[in-house]
Amino acid sequence: xxxxxxxxxxxxxxxxxxxxxxxxxxxxxxxxxxxxxxxxxxxxxxxxxxxxxxxxxxxxxxxxxxxxxxxxxxxxxxxxxxxxxxxxxxxxxxxxxxxxxxxxxxxxxxxxxxxxxxxxxxxxxxxxxxxxxxxxxxxxxxxxxxxxxxxxxxxxxxxxxxxxxxxxxxxxxxxxxxxxxxxxxxxxxxxxxxxxxxxxxxxxxxxxxxxxxxxxxxxxxxxxxxxxxxxxxxxxxxxxxxxxxxxxxxxxxxxxxxxxxxxxxxxxxxxxxxxxxxxxxxxx
Amino acid sequence: xxxxxxxxxxxxxxxxxxxxxxxxxxxxxxxxxxxxxxxxxxxxxxxxxxxxxxxxxxxxxxxxxxxxxxxxxxxxxxxxxxxxxxxxxxxxxxxxxxxxxxxxxxxxxxxxxxxxxxxxxxxxxxxxxxxxxxxxxxxxxxxxxxxxxxxxxxxxxxxxxxxxxxxxxxxxxxxxxxxxxxxxxxxxxxxxxxxxxxxxxxxxxxxxxxxxxxxxxxxxxxxxxxxxxxxxx
Numbered sequence: 001x002x003x004x005x006x007x008x009x010x011x012x013x014x015x016x017x018x019x020x021x022x023x024x025x026x027x028x029x030x031x032x033x034x035x036x037x038x039x040x041x042x043x044x045x046x047x048x049x050x051x052x053x054x055x056x057x058x059x060x061x062x063x064x065x066x067x068x069x070x071x072x073x074x075x076x077x078x079x080x081x082x083x084x085x086x087x088x089x090x091x092x093x094x095x096x097x098x099x100x101x102x103x104x105x106x107x108x109x110x111x112x113x114x115x116x117x118x119x120x121x122x123x124x125x126x127x128x129x130x131x132x133x134x135x136x137x138x139x140x141x142x143x144x145x146x147x148x149x150x151x152x153x154x155x156x157x158x159x160x161x162x163x164x165x166x167x168x169x170x171x172x173x174x175x176x177x178x179x180x181x182x183x184x185x186x187x188x189x190x191x192x193x194x195x196x197x198x199x200x201x202x203x204x205x206x207x208x209x210x211x212x213x214x215x216x217x218x219x220x221x222x223x224x225x226x227x228x229x230x231x232x233x234x235x236x237x238x239x240x241x242x243x244x245x246x247x248x249x250x251x252x253x254x255x256x257x258x259x260x261x262x263x264x265x266x267x268x269x270x271x272x273x274x275x276x277x278x279x280x281x282x283x284x
Numbered sequence: 285x286x287x288x289x290x291x292x293x294x295x296x297x298x299x300x301x302x303x304x305x306x307x308x309x310x311x312x313x314x315x316x317x318x319x320x321x322x323x324x325x326x327x328x329x330x331x332x333x334x335x336x337x338x339x340x341x342x343x344x345x346x347x348x349x350x351x352x353x354x355x356x357x358x359x360x361x362x363x364x365x366x367x368x369x370x371x372x373x374x375x376x377x378x379x380x381x382x383x384x385x386x387x388x389x390x391x392x393x394x395x396x397x398x399x400x401x402x403x404x405x406x407x408x409x410x411x412x413x414x415x416x417x418x419x420x421x422x423x424x425x426x427x428x429x430x431x432x433x434x435x436x437x438x439x440x441x442x443x444x445x446x447x448x449x450x451x452x453x454x455x456x457x458x459x460x461x462x463x464x465x466x467x468x469x470x471x472x473x474x475x476x477x478x479x480x481x482x483x484x485x486x487x488x489x490x491x492x493x494x495x496x497x498x499x500x501x502x503x504x505x506x507x508x509x510x511x512x513x514x515x516x517x
Contacts, residue, residue, distance in 0.1 A: 002389055013377055202373055205333075206434065207362035208390035 003215035010196070010220060017195060018224060021188040025228025026235060028181035029265050033236030035177050036261070039170045040253045046163050053128040053159070055121040055136045055151045061089070063117070063145030071143045072119065080127035080136055085120045089113045116147055130157050185228070185265070186272035189221045193276045200280050210281050217277045218270055225269020229262035285311045285442050285473040286332065291341035293327050293498075301327040303498040304341070309475050309491075311441070314468040315505075316484050317477040319495035325477040328495070329446050332475070333367055334358045346441045363391055366435030370447035372427045374419040380406060380430045381415040387434045405433040409463060425456025432463060442473040449483060457483060 011018045059068065068086075075084050087095070092115035097107050121136055133156050137149040193200075196217075203213045237252070244250045286309040293302040302324045309315050317325050330336045331343045334353060343350040348361040374383050384402040393401070406415050409429040419427055428448055435443060443464070449457035461483065468474045478484065484492060494502040 002392075006389075198373070199375055202375060202386075203390055204359070205362060205367055205373065206387035206390055207359045207438065209359045210356070212390055212392075 002212075003219055006216035007219040007223065010216065011223075014195070017192050018220070018227070021192045021224045022227040022231060024188040025181075025185045025225055025265055025269065026231035028184035029229055029232035029261060030235045030239075032174075032177045032181050033232050033261060034239060035173060036253050036257055037236060037240050037250065039166075039174070040257070041250050042166055043170075044251050046159070046166060047125075049159060050125070050128045050163070053123060053133065053151075053156055055123070055133055055140070055149060057119040057121065057137075057140045057146055058116040058148040058150070059118060060145050060147045061116065067143060067145045071140065071145065075119070075121055075136065075140065078136060078139065080123050080132045081121055082124045083122040085122075087118050087120065089115055089117045092116065092118065128156075130160050182268050182272070185225060185268040186275065188228075189224065189269060189272040190276040192220070192224065193217060193273070193280060197280060200277075204281075213281065214274070214277050218273050221273025221276075222266045222270040225272075226262060226266035228269070229265025232265065233258050233262055285309055285313070285346065286475055287342075287344040288328070288331075289342045289344070291328075291331065291338045291343060293324075293331060293336070294339040300498050302331075302338070302495075305495070305498070305500045306341075307493050307500060307503055309442075309473050311473055312468070312471045313491065314465070314474045315476070315491040315493055316487075317475055317493050317495065318479060318481075318484060319501070320479065322497070323495040324498040325479075325495060326446060327498075329444055329475075329477055332444055333365060334361055363438045364440055364442075366432075366438075366440035366443040368428070368431050368435050368443065368445040368448045370450035372419075372424075372431045372451075374427055374431055374434075376420050377418065379416050379418055380411055380422065380426075380433075383419055383430055384433045384437060387437045391438060401437060402433075405436055406430070408436070409433045410459075423456065424452050425459055428452060428456070428460050429463065432460070436467070440472070442475070443467060445474070445476040447478055447480075448476065449478065449480060458486075461487065 057071075072084050072086065075081050090113070093107065093110075093113050096115060097104060100107075119140075121140075123132055123136065133151045137151050140146050141149050200213055200217075240250055240252055288308075289306050291302055291305045292300060294300045305324070305328070317328060319325050327336070331338055331350065332345050334343075334348070334350065334355075337350055346361065346364040348364070353361060375386060378386070381399070381402050384405055385398045388398040388401060389395075403412070403415060406412055409432050411426060411429050411433065414422060414426060419430055422430065428451075432448075445464070448464075449460055452460065457480075464474050464476065465487075484490070492502065492504040493500070
């Protein structure tokens with residue numbers, strides 16, 4: 001109770017200090033927030049492209065039904081495979097007509113359907129990698145009824161590389177931004193604590209226990225971090241909204257990310273206060 | 285109540301600040317601790333409120349021994365001993381009442397009792413009418429009274445004062461001295477560090493302990509009261 005009263009009183013006595021510290025925290029987390037929005041959108045875009053990674057197996061015209069059934073079952077049983085769709089020769093022709101209306105005449109005059117039947121294999125997310133695609137293609141090509149297997153190996157390789165670079169960049173930059181944010185928060189809290197050194201000294205002189213001294217400062221640190229976190233979420237949303245309406249459409253990050261950001265602001269504030277106060281408690 | 289036994293305090297750079305100092309201040313006794321700057325007065329007080337520990341020897345105060353008390357337990361001692369400083373060490377931006385109440389709050393005293401006791405102590409030091417004033421608006425003498433009231437909130441057995449009149453004019457100094465004498469008359473041991481010889485001369489009945497370059501140079505109690513003037517030279 002005393003800790004809450006004292007923390008509130010301290011904020012009321014020096015609101016500028018809290019606002020400045022919270023603003024520093026907010027700016028630090030704002031950078032992280034912008035980075036999160038960028039990363040999320042990049043991730044989503046790559047994800048959408050990746051959904052198009054599939055293996056198309058063209059079948060010979062003389063393929064036996066029994067063998068086809070075996071092939072389909074075999075593929076469907078693989079860990080990498082999400083779904084296998086069978087397109088007959090007629091399906092292929094219908095699709096070609098729909099997709100290529102300019103060749104309508106050509107398709108109408110055909111005596112024999114030249115398009116092969118095919119199996120389109122959708123992969124489980126996480127297996128849409130060069131290795132995953134190659135494994136499925138390899139398995140299919142053993143079957144004699146398979147004419148050809150296509151999976152756009154070159155662009156799958158590139159996409160995969162891009163994704164890996166993206167992943168590493170996200171981890172490295174994210175960690176760096178996070179560390180910078182943590183340092184800034186720690187500094188903000190330490191400045192706030194330094195301004196109240198005298199108070200800590202006096203508390204010790206009149207017989208306050210370390211725990212008692214610590215509590216209001218921890219509360220204040222956590223509050224500073226939380227306010228900074230909320231402020232940074234607002235700033236990030238404002239920037240996201242501006243870019244989304246004025247420049248190009250973006251996706252807003254999941255709410256869990258926002259909550260994690262705000263809560264980690266509070267946690268950083270708490271931990272930074274704990275470290276800083278410990279230093280003063282030892283010194284004085 | 286207060287006892288130093290063969291206390292030596294050595295700092296890595298400064299060397300010996302105290303060298304084999306022994307003296308005792310009994311319950312209900314009032315003593316001046318005097319000496320030039322650097323004689324060891326402040327070091328003695330630091331050791332007594334356990335802001336520091338002796339290199340050799342033992343400091344005892346109100347039942348706490350420097351040999352048995354760890355830094356984590358110092359808060360217990362600080363609730364039994366009152367401290368007063370030359371620079372008052374009050375919390376600026378807070379009222380006289382809040383400053384006194386603060387010392388009670390940190391001990392976990394219930395809120396209602398805090399206000400009642402803080403008001404009573406301010407009345408005791410003659411500041412009942414200034415309870416609501418911010419301490420930075422008070423005169424030096426009044427601030428020292430607030431700091432005295434704060435030192436007394438936990439009903440200490442001993443009062444340690446480090447140059448409490450150092451920043452005060454003569455009239456305010458006398459007021460503080462009268463307050464201390466009154467507290468002493470009620471049984472509280474008082475050890476007051478001062479280099480103000482005028483003040484010491486003004487109170488011939490009070491014991492004088494003099495330090496010189498970290499050593500005990502004179503103790504009027506040991507020398508006999510008739511010999512007291514030597515300590516002021």
